[in-house]
Amino acid sequence: MKASELNPHRQPDTPLYMQLYQRYRDAISAGRLRPGERVPSIRTLASELHVARGTVEMAWQMLVSEGYLVTEGAAGTRVSPHMATLPGAAHPGQKPGNTDGLPYQMHQMGNPLPFQPGLPAFDAFPRKIWARLSGQTLRRVEATMMNYPDPAGYAPLREAIATYLGISRGIRCAPEQVFITIGYQGALELLCRTVLRAGDRGWYENPGYFPGREVLQQMGMTLTPVPVDKEGLQVSIGQQMAPDARFAVVTPSHQSPTGVALSLPRRLALLAWANQKDAWIIEDDYDSEFRYHGHPLPALKSLDHEQRVLYTGTFSKVLFPGLRLAYLVVPRALQQTFHEAVNRWPGPGSVLPQAMVAAFMQQGHFARHLRKMRQLYAVRRGYLVEALERMAGSQLHIQPQAGGIQVLALLNQHQCDKTLAAAAQAAGLGIRALSEWDATSHQHNGLLMGFTNFASAPDAQAAVKRLSALWVP
Numbered sequence: 001m002k003a004s005e006l007n008p009h010r011q012p013d014t015p016l017y018m019q020l021y022q023r024y025r026d027a028i029s030a031g032r033l034r035p036g037e038r039v040p041s042i043r044t045l046a047s048e049l050h051v052a053r054g055t056v057e058m059a060w061q062m063l064v065s066e067g068y069l070v071t072e073g074a075a076g077t078r079v080s081p082h083m084a085t086l087p088g089a090a091h092p093g094q095k096p097g098n099t100d101g102l103p104y105q106m107h108q109m110g111n112p113l114p115f116q117p118g119l120p121a122f123d124a125f126p127r128k129i130w131a132r133l134s135g136q137t138l139r140r141v142e143a144t145m146m147n148y149p150d151p152a153g154y155a156p157l158r159e160a161i162a163t164y165l166g167i168s169r170g171i172r173c174a175p176e177q178v179f180i181t182i183g184y185q186g187a188l189e190l191l192c193r194t195v196l197r198a199g200d201r202g203w204y205e206n207p208g209y210f211p212g213r214e215v216l217q218q219m220g221m222t223l224t225p226v227p228v229d230k231e232g233l234q235v236s237i238g239q240q241m242a243p244d245a246r247f248a249v250v251t252p253s254h255q256s257p258t259g260v261a262l263s264l265p266r267r268l269a270l271l272a273w274a275n276q277k278d279a280w281i282i283e284d285d286y287d288s289e290f291r292y293h294g295h296p297l298p299a300l301k302s303l304d305h306e307q308r309v310l311y312t313g314t315f316s317k318v319l320f321p322g323l324r325l326a327y328l329v330v331p332r333a334l335q336q337t338f339h340e341a342v343n344r345w346p347g348p349g350s351v352l353p354q355a356m357v358a359a360f361m362q363q364g365h366f367a368r369h370l371r372k373m374r375q376l377y378a379v380r381r382g383y384l385v386e387a388l389e390r391m392a393g394s395q396l397h398i399q400p401q402a403g404g405i406q407v408l409a410l411l412n413q414h415q416c417d418k419t420l421a422a423a424a425q426a427a428g429l430g431i432r433a434l435s436e437w438d439a440t441s442h443q444h445n446g447l448l449m450g451f452t453n454f455a456s457a458p459d460a461q462a463a464v465k466r467l468s469a470l471w472v473p
C-alpha cells in the first residue's frame, strides 16, 4: 500500500502526528498493512507528505511504544511480525461498544504509569510489616477461617472498620452494619440487589466517577447527571431535573474528579431532600483521609440523623487497589435485609486478605501509615505542581484542592483533553481526560494527573517534560 493512501487529513483539531498515528494504527489493525511489512523511513514519509520530520517521528514513537511497529536499525521499520491483524490492538481511551480493539478497561493495570491518577504510593507501602502479618495470618489459620466465611465479611475486620469510622469519620455504627465488598463496585452491586430496583432514577454528579456510573447503568439504573460547582453537587438543580429520584450518589469530601467539598448548606439540603422523598444517599468516601490543610472533613453520614445515607469506603487508596476490598455501612433498620441478601451472594472472597487488613488496623499500623502518607503526598503533590507551573504553566490552570491524590488542571480552549490524554497514554503516561468524567456535553476540558508515585522532584519534571512534548503549539 502506498504511503500517500495514509496521508493524514488535515483536521484542524487533531494534531498531524496524531492523525498519522491513527491512520497507521487503523491500517495495521484492519490488515491493510501486514505483519512484517516495511513502512517508509521518517525522512521519506515526511518528504512525501510534506510534513516536518518531527511529526512523523512522534507518530512512529507512539506506534513503536504500543507494539504496532518495530525498528530494526539500518534495516528500517516494519509492522510488528507478532501483530495479529484482527481484531486489532487497544486504542487509548477506548470504550465498550468499539469492536476494533481489546476489551475496554475501566482501570489501567500493570506497573503504575507516570501520572496515573487514583493510586497510592506503591514504593511507600510498608511491605515488611505486610509480609510479617501475612506470615502470622497464615500460621494461625483456625478452623473458623477454613470453614465457609461470613458473606458479610470477616468479623474482626468489620469491628476494626466500625472503630476506625467512629474515631476518624464521626460515624457511629455497629460491626453488624458493616458489609465487606469486592471494591466499590461490589458495594454498588449489593445496593442494586437490596434497596435499589432496575429502572430506579438517581442523581449522579456531573462530572462524576465514570466507573461507578457505568456499573449503575449496567445494573439498570437511570441516572440524571446533576452539575457540580465550587460547593459540590447542585442540589437545587437535582430537585428541578429529577425531583422524584430514588437515590443520589455523591462524593462529599472530595468531589470526584473536581476535588471540591460539598458545602454544609448543600449537605443539609441533600439530607432534607432525601428525608422528604424517602430517597437514599450513597456516600462514596473514597479518599477523604488525604487532606493537606486542616483536618479531614466529617463524613456526610455523620449528619445523617434520619438514616438515609448508605456509606461506602475503600481500601484502594489507603492501602492498595490490588486488595479489592471496600465496605458499605447500612442503617440499622436495613441490617437484616442486607444480611439476608448477602446469603445469596458470593461475598467478598477469601478471608485471608481481610484478616491481614484487620491485623494491620488492630495493631496500629493503619493509623501510622495514613499519617505518613498524608505528609508524603503533600510533598509529592508539591513536586508535580511545581514542575507543571514551571514547565507548562501557560498551557494549564491547576485547580486548588485541599486534598485527594490527584491534581486536576484545566486546559486552554485550543487543547482537546481527549486527544492529549490519548497521545499521553500512547506515549506511556497515565494521564486521564476530564471529559471522560462528563456524562453530557463534554464542556469539561482538563487533565487528571496522579502524583503519589513521583518519588522526587526530578521524577516529576521528567514526566512533565514528556507531557509538554505533546502540546498542540
Ligand SMILES: Cc1ncc(COP(=O)(O)O)c(C=O)c1O
Pocket: 118, 182, 183, 184, 185, 209, 251, 256, 284, 286, 314, 315, 316, 321, 325, 326
Ligand atoms: C470516586 C471513586 N470512588 C470509589 C473508588 C474506589 O473504587 P474501588 O474500591 O473499586 O477501587 C475510586 C477509585 O478510584 C474512586 O475514584
